[in-house]
Amino acid sequence: MSEEHRPVSVVIMEKEYVVACNDQEREALFHSVEFLNRTMIELRDHGKVSGSERIAVMAALNIAHDLLEHKRQNEVYTNNVDAFMRRIEKKITDVLAGGERVLA
Template sequence: MSNSAVEITLLGRTYSIACPKGQEDALRIVAQGVEQQLSTLKNRTNSLSREEIAIMAALNIGHELYQEKQKNKHYMKQMDDRISLLQSTLENALVERSTK
């Protein structure tokens, strides 16, 4: 799979990022989210350097990702429990039917 270059702008600087073909829109959407985080932090704390703003944004985004992974684990556990209950119910129904 070949890559294409996508230009994104973060805090006024433009970067050319290599991106797999077909993923350009996803990269642009992610870049918009990162830019929003960076701009929010920059506006709240004018005393931070670009590097500190980037680190804070990375930590915020990492925390959001962690929370989503935890939600996904919880959801997967719920689905596993429901599937087990459904399998058990079906097995019991089949056993009852075969004994009649």
């Protein structure tokens, strides 16, 4: 597989764009284009937004909002897992040190 970026043609809302992409990123690019195209068409078809530029901006805002929400949820999950791991580690340390009997 090549690290060289090659031009790749994609279509978003019936308009063709050429972007540079290496072989390793090609599949992810096509999935991204498919997702963006679907999002923009939904905005256009549901009559919420008109005009390609406004549709693109609204799609970008929606996608950015979803991304930030997933990051926030992931951070909460990570913090919960970290706290759980610290509790488990303390229980293990207590047991190995001959401390109190640990109950689940």
